[in-house]
Amino acid sequence: MDNLNSYFIVMTFNFQLDELIDIEPLNNSNYIRSSTEPFDEEMELDERRVKRWLNKFGLTWHYTHVSGHGSGDQI
Numbered sequence: 001m002d003n004l005n006s007y008f009i010v011m012t013f014n015f016q017l018d019e020l021i022d023i024e025p026l027n028n029s030n031y032i033r034s035s036t037e038p039f040d041e042e043m044e045l046d047e048r049r050v051k052r053w054l055n056k057f058g059l060t061w062h063y064t065h066v067s068g069h070g071s072g073d074q075i
Helices: 014-023 041-056
Strands: 030-035 060-065
Touching (some): 014 041
16 A cells, blocks of 8 residues: 555445455554344354454454444433
């Protein structure tokens, strides 16, 4: 990458993480994931797969839970 001061926000889904190969993120870049927590075996496998991709590129994982359902106090 020519300009090391460049900043990107990229939206991907689990099956698109191979696009990181073309993006070539800088080591220690941040990855923010906003999704529900895994609640079955398939989702746990997907999360492990995502973490392996992030580790391969030296990305720091940040996670925030979203469910789409607010509690009474939140509404």
